[in-house]
Amino acid sequence: MDTLILAIESSCDETAAAVVKNGRQVLSNVINSQIDIHTRYGGVVPEIASRNHIKNIDAVVDGALTDAGCTFNDLDAIAVTYGPGLVGALLVGVSYAKGLSYALHKPLIPVHHIKGHIMANFIAHPELEPPFVCLVASGGHSHIVLAEDYLNFKILGRTRDDAAGEAFDKIARVLSLGYPGGPKLEALAKDGNAEALEFPRVSMKDNEFDFSFSGVKTAVINYMHKAEQKNSAVNKADVAASFQAAVTDVLCKHTTMAAVKNGVQTVALAGGVASNSNLREKMLSYADKHGLKLYYPPPVLCTDNAAMIGCAGYYEFLNGNVADLSLNAVASIPLSD
Ligand code: KG4
Ligand code: ZN
Numbered sequence: 001m002d003t004l005i006l007a008i009e010s011s012c013d014e015t016a017a018a019v020v021k022n023g024r025q026v027l028s029n030v031i032n033s034q035i036d037i038h039t040r041y042g043g044v045v046p047e048i049a050s051r052n053h054i055k056n057i058d059a060v061v062d063g064a065l066t067d068a069g070c071t072f073n074d075l076d077a078i079a080v081t082y083g084p085g086l087v088g089a090l091l092v093g094v095s096y097a098k099g100l101s102y103a104l105h106k107p108l109i110p111v112h113h114i115k116g117h118i119m120a121n122f123i124a125h126p127e128l129e130p131p132f133v134c135l136v137a138s139g140g141h142s143h144i145v146l147a148e149d150y151l152n153f154k155i156l157g158r159t160r161d162d163a164a165g166e167a168f169d170k171i172a173r174v175l176s177l178g179y180p181g182g183p184k185l186e187a188l189a190k191d192g193n194a195e196a197l198e199f200p201r202v203s204m205k206d207n208e209f210d211f212s213f214s215g216v217k218t219a220v221i222n223y224m225h226k227a228e229q230k231n232s233a234v235n236k237a238d239v240a241a242s243f244q245a246a247v248t249d250v251l252c253k254h255t256t257m258a259a260v261k262n263g264v265q266t267v268a269l270a271g272g273v274a275s276n277s278n279l280r281e282k283m284l285s286y287a288d289k290h291g292l293k294l295y296y297p298p299p300v301l302c303t304d305n306a307a308m309i310g311c312a313g314y315y316e317f318l319n320g321n322v323a324d325l326s327l328n329a330v331a332s333i334p335l336s337d
Helices: 035-039 046-068 087-102 111-126 162-176 181-187 214-230 236-261 277-287 305-317
Strands: 002-009 014-021 023-034 077-083 110-111 130-136 142-147 154-158 264-268 294-295
Touching: 002 046, 002 087, 002 110, 002 305, 014 046, 014 305, 023 110, 023 181, 023 305, 035 046, 046 087, 077 087, 077 111, 077 305, 087 110, 087 214, 110 111, 111 130, 111 142, 111 154, 111 264, 111 305, 130 236, 154 181, 154 236, 162 214, 162 236, 181 236, 214 236, 236 264, 236 277, 264 277, 277 294
Parallel strands: 002 077, 077 110, 130 264, 264 294
Antiparallel strands: 002 014, 014 023, 130 142, 142 154
């Protein structure tokens, strides 16, 4: 028998709903992005994000059902992101999902946002099976995760300071590119020379898979300040390309090492930064060199969406992980117990 899940995602600045069949078949995937609103402020304003989720969620859920050609009665369960994320933003999706679950008498499935990002790979690649090592690089997180099966995820490495996406966003601001920084910096970097400037690639002695991006960020900021003081011209495209190369070098090196040292033959990318084409190309060449198979989702499944939450929710549902109406939004939740 088929299992139809309505999934809801509202952890940051995307209001999203999707209908997913049997975990991997996406019947609809509606995303209302607030990027244009937050661009005016140079970043996500939590209170404004929450208010816009409230404004949009009805239409987004309606759209997901219509696109999937189904009604509330056809659904088997409601899955929702309950964290990590902006707590006010999460609360909108969680409250809405709880309301639906109560009114429709359908099970409520709590989903961890980062698990969702990793699971996007299962939607894009029906043949993919665990175990694999996944780099999750988004605006709030940079983890190297061992996906042991569909429910258990072990963190092998993590950032000690900024997330990779956060570093992209900050350097984009320094280069006056605006928000969201990642895609804008990537576009500018295409016209630059990645070897023009040497920015640091940091490794930690006590965990070789961990990341630190504050050093590269400071190096770029110092370079820009010095140029300004000397009144010397800056080639912003070279700065963008050299910064991007420093970040993607470390992401690829540590992810590959984590797979090799854990005896895993498959690697995957997830999260907003996984849509970066320099990262994808470089990771492909690292994977080839080490005989690893590489998977990554299309860009629309890398950035925040509800289809990935529907996929993760399906496996939680199969495992009987159902919440009651006391489910709350949580700003920070560990990936594994
Ligand atoms: O996964 P996501 O949509 O939201 C979070 O859960 O954080 O990731 C958003 C992050 C932002 O920091 C954005 O700048 C970054 O992903 N990003 C990129 C690219 N597209 C999005 N970073 C680098 N290159 C890109 N093409
Ligand atoms: Zn995300």
